[in-house]
Amino acid sequence: MSRPSPVSDAVYxxxxxxxxxxxxxxxxxxxRLERLLAQEGIDVHRRSIQRDLEALSRRFVDLRRDDxxxxxGWSWNERSASLEVPGMGVGPAVTFELLREHLSxxxxxxxxxxxxxxxKRAREVLAQSPNAKMARWPAKxxxxxxxxxxxxxxxxxxxxxxxxxxxxxxxxLVVHYCKRxxxxxxxxxxxxxxxxxxxxxxxLVGTFWKYQSISQMLLHRMxxxxxxxxRVVPPKGFRLDRYIESGGLGFRCGKAFKLELLVHELVARTxxxxxxxxxxxxxxxxxxxxxLRVTVxxxxxxxxxxxxxxxxxxxxxPVRLRKEFAEAxxxxxxxxxxxxFASSNVVT
Numbered sequence: 279m280s281r282p283s284p285v286s287d288a289v290y291x292x293x294x295x296x297x298x299x300x301x302x303x304x305x306x307x308x309x310r311l312e313r314l315l316a317q318e319g320i321d322v323h324r325r326s327i328q329r330d331l332e333a334l335s336r337r338f339v340d341l342r343r344d345d346x347x348x349x350x351g352w353s354w355n356e357r358s359a360s361l362e363v364p365g366m367g368v369g370p371a372v373t374f375e376l377l378r379e380h381l382s383x384x385x386x387x388x389x390x391x392x393x394x395x396x397x398k399r400a401r402e403v404l405a406q407s408p409n410a411k412m413a414r415w416p417a418k419x420x421x422x423x424x425x426x427x428x429x430x431x432x433x434x435x436x437x438x439x440x441x442x443x444x445x446x447x448x449x450x451l452v453v454h455y456c457k458r459x460x461x462x463x464x465x466x467x468x469x470x471x472x473x474x475x476x477x478x479x480x481x482l483v484g485t486f487w488k489y490q491s492i493s494q495m496l497l498h499r500m501x502x503x504x505x506x507x508x509r510v511v512p513p514k515g516f517r518l519d520r521y522i523e524s525g526g527l528g529f530r531c532g533k534a535f536k537l538e539l540l541v542h543e544l545v546a547r548t549x550x551x552x553x554x555x556x557x558x559x560x561x562x563x564x565x566x567x568x569x570l571r572v573t574v575x576x577x578x579x580x581x582x583x584x585x586x587x588x589x590x591x592x593x594x595x596p597v598r599l600r601k602e603f604a605e606a607x608x609x610x611x612x613x614x615x616x617x618x619f620a621s622s623n624v625v626t
Contacts, residue, residue, distance in 0.1 A: 291320050292330055296338070300391065305344055305351030313447050368412045374400035375416045430478035431498035440503035441482060444470045448510045454502040455495055463501050469510040472518035483521065485513065492521060535596060537580075539570045542590040546570070569594075 298314050299306055308327045315322055331352055335341045340355040378397045382390055407413040437453075444451045451470055454463040471492070472483040480497040490513045541549065546560055546568045558572040574580055584591055584603070593600045 291315070291322055292334060294320055295327065295330060296334065296341075299341065299352050299354055301356045302342070302353040303356070304391075305353040307349035307351050309349060311352075317446065368403060368407050371400035371403035371407075372412050372415050375404060376419065379416065431496075433480060433497045434500065437497055437500045437503040438480075440505050441470060441473065441497060441500075443505050444468075444503075444510075445473060447505070449505050450508040450510055452502075452504045452506055453495070453500050456499050456501065458499075466495075467506075467508075468495065469512070471510070471512055471516060472521070474518075474522065483518065492516070534573055534575050537570075537572050537574050537593075537599075538595040539584075540567045540592040540594060541570050541587075542567055545587055545590050567592075 294315060295311055298311055308324045308331065311327050312322065312324045315327075331341075331343070335343060335352075342353055342355065344351040344353070374393070374396050377393070378400075404413045404416070440451060440453075443449070451468045453466050453468055455466055456463045467487050468482070468484045469486075470482055470484045474481045474483060482495045482497060483492060484495070485491065486493055492513065537554075540563055541560075543566055549558065549570065550560065553572070554570070555572040555574055558570065561569050561571075563569045581602075584593065585606070593603050
C-alpha cells in the first residue's frame with residue numbers, strides 16, 4: 279500500500295485546521311490548533327500552522343486574524359458558509375439529529391459547536407424529506423429516565439468549556455467551588471480524569487493538587503473554572519469505568535458486602551432481567567417472596583433503592599443494615615403519627 283504524498287498530507291492537515299477554526303466572535307490561536315490537531319493524530323509544529331493560516335487567509339476572504347493581542351486569534355466570519363463534503367443524505371441527517379438531541383450534554387462544547395452547521399443541514403434535509411421513512415425515525419425514539427425526573431441544574435457555559443478543554447488536553451484546572459452547606463466558594467487545583475452525566479447532574483472525577491486520592495465535584499457548584507498549563511498525572515492504574523463499577527459514584531459508606539433480601543415476586547421479575555450484581559442468586563422462600571443473595575457496594579444509592587421498594591423488600595443480612603432500616607422505619611412511623619411499631623421482627 280503506497281504512502282500518502284507530502285502534498286496530500288498538507289491538504290489533509292489544512293482541511294482539518296479549517297474545520298477547527300470557530301466562527302466569530304470566538305477565536306482560536308495556533309497553540310490550541312496544534313493541540314487539537316495532535317488529538318486527531320496530526321503532528322505539526324506551531325510555526326507551520328502559523329504559516330498555513332497566513333497562506334489560507336489569502337485564499338479564504340472569510341478567514342480573519344485578530345492581531346490586537348498575542349497570541350493571534352483566528353476565526354471565520356459568522357455568516358460564512360460551512361466547510362463540509364456536500365450531499366448529506368437522510369441516513370446521516372437522522373444520525374446528526376439523534377446526536378444533537380441525546381448526546382449534547384456529554385460532547386465537548388468545542389465539538390458540539392463545530393458540528394453546528396451539520397446539525398442545521400441535517401434539520402434541513404429532514405424537513406425536505408417528510409415522506410422518507412428514515413426521516414420519521416427521530417420522532418420514534420426517546421430516552422426516558424427511570425424514577426422521578428428532576429430538573430437538571432444550571433452549569434455556567436464558561437465552566438463547562440474549561441472542564442471539557444482540561445479533559446481533552448489533559449491539563450489541570452483551577453476552580454472556585456462551593457461545597458454543600460458552605461457559605462462561600464473555595465479555590466481548588468484539580469486534575470480532571472473523567473466526566474460522568476448522572477441523573478441530570480454532571481460529575482467531574484479527579485484529584486486535588488498533588489494528591490492521588492480520587493474526588494468528585496458537581497459542575498453546577500462551580501462559579502469559575504480555568505485551564506492552567508500543568509499536565510494531569512492520573513493515579514497509577516486509574517480507569518474511569520473501573521472506578522464507576524467499584525461504586526465510586528455511589529457515595530460509598532463502606533466496602534462491598536454480601537446482601538440478603540426477601541423480595542416480592544413483582545420486584546424479582548425486574549431483578550431477573552436487570553440483576554443487582556454478577557453473583558445474584560434468587561431462590562424460593564414462600565408463595566409471595568423470594569430470597570435474594572448478591573454482593574454489592576455499600577453505597578447511599580443502594581439504600582435509596584431499597585427504601586424505594588418499601589414493604590416489597592425486607593433486608594435480612596447484614597444485621598447492621600437490617601437494624602438501620604428498622605430504625606428508619608420507626609422514624610417514618612413517628613412522622614406519620616403511628617404510635618406503635620412492631621419490634622418483634624427486628625434483629626437485635
